[in-house]
Amino acid sequence: MLGRALAGKRVRDVIRRGKWLRIELDDGARLFSHLGMTGNWVQRDVDAPKERSERARLDLVRTDGRRSSVRYLDSRRFGRLIVANEDIAEWKKLGPDPLADGIDVRSLEEALGRRRRAVKDALMDQSVLAGIGNILATEALWQARIDPRSRSDALAPGDVGKIVRGLRWAIRKELAARDVAESEGWVDVFSAYGHAGEPCPRCGSTLARVVLAGRGTTFCKRCQVRRRVRARATERHIGRPHP
């Protein structure tokens, strides 16, 4: 399956957008990889034995002539590996990638203003921004002092700017933690994520946990303020005096 489509070919390009990786081969075939929750690519010796959660391996010859083996590990099997001859739909519908493209406040404002879902849910929509998941959305909204349950279209002027700064802060923090952890283990640099029941690092109030769009969501009820849609009277609701 994978082997048949890939064997003997040369890797032309590897790029990441959001949570997807695209490995392009010299004949135009592409291998798409999504890690799901527990997926990971690791490098091993060519002779290294198969590991418990190993789902795939690519053995290759590097440009310096050395042989190398990369293994795809994924205990929960939520990740995906897809071979195709053109870009897959999941790839094509990805929104701007914060690192590759930057975040444009105006277009994010527009995308969020079109949705009525909870703002945290909207931020995790991969067509809004590529790569934002539960951690970054949770941390960014904590930093922005916005209640994650606020409706996306209820954000006030200036809120999207705060969210963008929150996202940049969260991404920078997470990348720095990655460097420290050196791919092994997990460094907890989070202010809210995973700290439900503990004091908010900013105001000391106890962090709350709710479920939003099926995902655990931690936030501070005191300093993350809920935005509400302004109650706007429409002609249907007012104007005509009852007889």
Added chain:
DNA sequence: AACGGAACCTGAAAGC
């Protein structure tokens, strides 16, 4: 169209 909830899996940690 858009929402909530369940399903897909395995494993670690907490609860009893």
Added chain:
DNA sequence: TGCTTTCAGGTTCCGT
């Protein structure tokens, strides 16, 4: 010491 429950960095499908 077990046995059960809960939770997990994500996405997709299904019913309302």
